[in-house]
């Protein structure tokens with residue numbers, strides 16, 4: 130039995146680092162595990178222009194624990210009136226690595242999101258021309274559509290036509306949760322990729338209702354039924370370069386989760402690699418973890434692979450029930466569980 134693995138330093142292609150006290154509390158967990166991360170721009174107010182992207186990047190760098198070697202990759206938040214010239218300038222100046230499309234009201238802090246993708250024609254043409262990736266929260270927001278179907282309906286009604294209309298546009302379908310999304314990405318050309326979170330590889334929707342309502346298992350897109358988890362898992366461990374690591378680590382203070390209307394988001398940053406290692410180990414393909422965690426993402430984005438390595442050892446690690454930083458208390462993914470892999474410092 131493999132007792133330890135060493136892989137090229139990985140990156141997280143989808144993370145929420147927040148701002149202010151929360152940023153200070155959580156950024157060290159991501160910086161400990163990953164060399165770079167795509168930092169989602171859903172702040173209040175959202176990061177919509179180059180100046181805001183630069184300022185947020187600086188706040189992240191200022192919040193890093195001493196000695197960190199971590200590069201935040203910034204993302205522009207798209208609104209209906211996103212300015213193609215401003216976005217292109219941000220990309221060309223190396224401030225923005227990508228744009229994020231949140232359908233309006235799809236998830237946390239998406240009120241300023243896009244109401245109709247057809248409003249973005251000029252911008253999408255520009256992005257296609259300059260090779261700037263479009264990152265998509267792929268759920269329709271029509272409240273008539275069952276919440277468990279919103280991703281599959283988005284793939285069919287929005288993503289399919291988008292890919293046909295912009296055949297040269299690089300697109301990442303973020304945090305996929307369904308067999309339909311995995312199949313769509315697999316069947317598309319090399320410009321279409323997807324990120325996959327630890328939770329969508331490990332839990333199905335039963336976890337949200339396990340003996341009572343479990344707010345810490347609730348995120349968006351919501352976990353689906355078992356057959357979808359298995360399809361997403363198959364895609365992640367397949368070795369296909371279209372699928373790569375994106376934790377969607379989304380911290381909310383405990384009181385914002387344990388509430389009559391609890392926020393969506395799972396804080397998985399502290400043990401993210403341990404969590405992914407569990408999955409690849411269970412599938413008997415630990416040798417494919419490196420591709421998923423450290424190679425497919427940078428190749429998709431056209432960025433260099435990281436130098437250096439990290440090592441995971443087969444050793445028990447108990448995840449705390451609560452992570453406390455100053456006045457903030459956050460419940461991590463796997464709270465109270467024992468995992469079988471440990472990231473060595």
Ligand code: NCD
Pocket residue numbers: 145171236237238266347348349350377379380393394395
């Ligand atoms: C994210 C958040 O809290 O910012 N929540 C989540 O459940 N994933 C937003 C998002 O990525 O949908």
Ligand code: ZN
Pocket residue numbers: 143144145169377379
């Ligand atoms: Zn997210």
